[in-house]
Amino acid sequence: MSQLETQPGHGKENGQAGGTDQTPRNEYPRPQFVREDWMTLNGTWEFAFDDADAGEREGWQGGAHALPQRIEVPYTFQSELSGIGDPSFHDIVWYRRSFSVPADYAGKRLLLHFGAVDYEAKVWVNGTLVATHEGGHTPFRADITNALNTGGEQTVVVRALDYSQDVTLPRGKQYWKEHSKGIFYTRTTGIWQSVWLEPVAPVSIGRIRLTPDIDRNELRLQAWIEGLGAASKASLHVTIAYAGETVAEDAIALAQPTVTRALGIHDFNDHSHGRWWTPEHPHLYDITLTLRVEGAEVDRVASYFGMRKVSIQDGVLQLNNRPYPMRLVLDQGYFPTGLLTAPDDEALRRDVELTKAMGFNGARKHQKIEDPRYLYWADRLGLLVWGEMANAYHFTEEYAGRVTREWIEAVERDYNHPCLVAWVPLNESWGVVNICNDPQQEQHALAMYHLTKSLDPTRPVVSNDGWEHTRTDLITIHDYAWQREVLEARYAERERALQARPSNRWVLVPGYPDEGQPVLLTEFGGIAFKKSEWEGWGYSGAQDEEDFARRLADVIEPVRRAPVLQGFCYTQLTDVEQEINGLLTYDRQPKLPLEQIRAIVEG
Incomplete structure (x- = not known):
C-alpha cells in the first residue's frame, strides 16, 4: 500500500x-x-x-x-x-x-x-x-x-x-x-x-514520467526541471521504496533541465513477480525526488508507481506477460448532485469499491477524462481503467485541432497511473460519422491512433471503440442483442463476430483487414430496471429482481464464455439521469445483492 x-x-x-x-x-x-x-x-x-x-x-x-x-x-x-x-x-x-x-x-x-x-x-x-x-x-x-x-x-x-x-x-x-x-x-x-x-522554489521539478519495465525489473524515470540556469550546480536525488524499505536510490548531476534514468528495482530476491501490480494485488512503490541546488534542498516531490505491463502477444491481450481477460463495466462518472464532479473523495473511492464488489476487474470511463482522484483510488485498490476522450458529435477542422490538443494534455496527465491500461481517443464514430466514405475523417481517426501511440507506446490504443475501426490494437464491438442464443452464436467464431454488423455498422472500415487483434465486446447489456423514483429507458427491460437477474445472466454468461472474446464491458455501472440501465441506481444503491451480481460476472 x-x-x-x-x-x-x-x-x-x-x-x-x-x-x-x-x-x-x-x-x-x-x-x-x-x-x-x-x-x-x-x-x-x-x-x-x-x-x-x-x-x-x-x-x-x-x-x-x-x-x-x-x-x-x-x-x-x-x-x-x-x-x-x-x-x-x-x-x-x-x-x-x-x-x-x-x-x-x-x-x-x-x-x-x-x-x-x-x-x-x-x-x-x-x-x-x-x-x-x-x-x-x-x-x-x-x-x-x-x-x-x-x-x-x-x-x-x-x-x-x-x-x-x-x-x-x-x-x-x-x-x-x-x-x-x-x-x-x-x-x-x-x-x-x-x-x-x-x-x-525558483528552481523546481516541473513534471515526471514513470515507465515500469517488468522484463528488466527497472523503472525508467524522466524528469523536467524548471528554472535551472546554466551556472546552477544542481542534482536530483531519487529514492524508491516498497512498504517503507528502500529498494533503489540514485543521485543525478543535472547538466540540463531534462533527465532520463533507468533505475533497477532490487527487491526481488528470487526475481519472482510477487510485487507486480494487478487488480488482485495492487502493489505500489513510493518514489521521492529531491532537488538540490548548491547542496541545499529546494524541492521535494512524492509519487508512486506500479510494476506492471500491458501487451499483446500472438493476438492475446496480456497483463504482466500472462493472458488476462478483462471484465469491465461502463462508468460515465456522473453524480446526482454534482454531475461530472463527485460530491467528495469518498464517492470516488466508493465507485471503485462497488465496481470490484460486483466482480469486475476494470472500468471503461466513458466520454469523460476522469478526476485524477478516481484514478488514484483505482491505482490503490486495484482496478483496470480504460481512458477515453470526450468526443464531439460532428467533424470540422476546428474540432480536429481542439480534440488533438486536449487529448495530448490528457495522455500527459494520466500517463503514470498503473491502473490505466488502454487509450480510447474515439468512440462509436463520434466526430467522424462518415468515416467509411470520407477520407478526411478516416485520416483523422488514423492520426488520433498514431498520435496516441507516439505519446505512449506502452498501452494498446482502440482507434474507434464500438465499430468502424481503422488501425487499432484491439477490435472492440458494441452489441446490445439481449437474447442468449444470439450472443452464443455470434461470438462462437471470429469471422461471424466480425461480420455481424451490430447497429448496422461495419466492425472494420472496408479496406482495413482483420490482423488478428484481440476482440472484446465493450458495450452490451444495458438492461433497464427501475429501482427508484427515476423514470427512464434501457436497451431491454426487466419487470422485477428475478427477471433482472435472469436477463443479466442471459447476456453476461454467453459473453464471458465466448471463445472469440478476450474481455467485455457491461453497460453500465449506474443509472444516469433518464437512463435506468445501471447495476446501481443513480445514488449508488444496488439493484441486486452485490454478491449475486458478482456470481454472474465472475461465473
Missing part, C-alpha cells in the same frame, strides 16, 4: 494550516505529484452569468467589480451542490474571490492550478491576465508571482466560456439542448475540478 493516501484537510486554506471539513473537495487534488505545501481555493466564490458578454467591456477582470451570486467551487452552476442548480443555457460565467498569501511562501514562486474548466478559461490575478486555456477536461496552471500585490489580499477572477449548442465541441455526454434526453445528460459549464495554490 502506498504511503501517499492524502487526507482531507491536508495543506492550507486561505493561508491557515489544515483547512476545514466544510471546504468542498479539500483532499489533495494531484495525487501522483505531491508536495507538502499547498492551499485550496475551493469553497464559496462570487459568481455571475454574463449572457450579454458585457464583463470584459465593463472591466470585471480588474477585480473591483463585485459579482451578485454565490457558488460553491468546484461544482458547476448546473449542479445542486453548487448552490445554484440552474440547467438553462448560460455560456459565459464569471468567478471572483480573494485570498491571502501565507508568510512562509515568501521567496517562492506561486502557482495557481485549475483541475478542469469547461470549456475556455481566462484567469486574472489583481487585474493581470495570467492564463488562458481551451479544453474542458484537462488541467492548467499559471505562475502568478509577478501579479501579486505586496502584502494584503489578492483577487483572482475567472471568465469561463462554453459552447452549449455546438455539436463540434469535444463535449462527451453533455447535451446541446436545454433538457437531457436519451444518451445525453446535463451540461457542465465553468470550474468543475479543484482550484488550488502551490508555492515552489
Whole structure:
C-alpha cells in the first residue's frame, strides 16, 4: 500500500494550516505529484452569468467589480451542490474571490492550478491576465508571482466560456439542448475540478514520467526541471521504496533541465513477480525526488508507481506477460448532485469499491477524462481503467485541432497511473460519422491512433471503440442483442463476430483487414430496471429482481464464455439521469445483492 493516501484537510486554506471539513473537495487534488505545501481555493466564490458578454467591456477582470451570486467551487452552476442548480443555457460565467498569501511562501514562486474548466478559461490575478486555456477536461496552471500585490489580499477572477449548442465541441455526454434526453445528460459549464495554490522554489521539478519495465525489473524515470540556469550546480536525488524499505536510490548531476534514468528495482530476491501490480494485488512503490541546488534542498516531490505491463502477444491481450481477460463495466462518472464532479473523495473511492464488489476487474470511463482522484483510488485498490476522450458529435477542422490538443494534455496527465491500461481517443464514430466514405475523417481517426501511440507506446490504443475501426490494437464491438442464443452464436467464431454488423455498422472500415487483434465486446447489456423514483429507458427491460437477474445472466454468461472474446464491458455501472440501465441506481444503491451480481460476472 502506498504511503501517499492524502487526507482531507491536508495543506492550507486561505493561508491557515489544515483547512476545514466544510471546504468542498479539500483532499489533495494531484495525487501522483505531491508536495507538502499547498492551499485550496475551493469553497464559496462570487459568481455571475454574463449572457450579454458585457464583463470584459465593463472591466470585471480588474477585480473591483463585485459579482451578485454565490457558488460553491468546484461544482458547476448546473449542479445542486453548487448552490445554484440552474440547467438553462448560460455560456459565459464569471468567478471572483480573494485570498491571502501565507508568510512562509515568501521567496517562492506561486502557482495557481485549475483541475478542469469547461470549456475556455481566462484567469486574472489583481487585474493581470495570467492564463488562458481551451479544453474542458484537462488541467492548467499559471505562475502568478509577478501579479501579486505586496502584502494584503489578492483577487483572482475567472471568465469561463462554453459552447452549449455546438455539436463540434469535444463535449462527451453533455447535451446541446436545454433538457437531457436519451444518451445525453446535463451540461457542465465553468470550474468543475479543484482550484488550488502551490508555492515552489525558483528552481523546481516541473513534471515526471514513470515507465515500469517488468522484463528488466527497472523503472525508467524522466524528469523536467524548471528554472535551472546554466551556472546552477544542481542534482536530483531519487529514492524508491516498497512498504517503507528502500529498494533503489540514485543521485543525478543535472547538466540540463531534462533527465532520463533507468533505475533497477532490487527487491526481488528470487526475481519472482510477487510485487507486480494487478487488480488482485495492487502493489505500489513510493518514489521521492529531491532537488538540490548548491547542496541545499529546494524541492521535494512524492509519487508512486506500479510494476506492471500491458501487451499483446500472438493476438492475446496480456497483463504482466500472462493472458488476462478483462471484465469491465461502463462508468460515465456522473453524480446526482454534482454531475461530472463527485460530491467528495469518498464517492470516488466508493465507485471503485462497488465496481470490484460486483466482480469486475476494470472500468471503461466513458466520454469523460476522469478526476485524477478516481484514478488514484483505482491505482490503490486495484482496478483496470480504460481512458477515453470526450468526443464531439460532428467533424470540422476546428474540432480536429481542439480534440488533438486536449487529448495530448490528457495522455500527459494520466500517463503514470498503473491502473490505466488502454487509450480510447474515439468512440462509436463520434466526430467522424462518415468515416467509411470520407477520407478526411478516416485520416483523422488514423492520426488520433498514431498520435496516441507516439505519446505512449506502452498501452494498446482502440482507434474507434464500438465499430468502424481503422488501425487499432484491439477490435472492440458494441452489441446490445439481449437474447442468449444470439450472443452464443455470434461470438462462437471470429469471422461471424466480425461480420455481424451490430447497429448496422461495419466492425472494420472496408479496406482495413482483420490482423488478428484481440476482440472484446465493450458495450452490451444495458438492461433497464427501475429501482427508484427515476423514470427512464434501457436497451431491454426487466419487470422485477428475478427477471433482472435472469436477463443479466442471459447476456453476461454467453459473453464471458465466448471463445472469440478476450474481455467485455457491461453497460453500465449506474443509472444516469433518464437512463435506468445501471447495476446501481443513480445514488449508488444496488439493484441486486452485490454478491449475486458478482456470481454472474465472475461465473
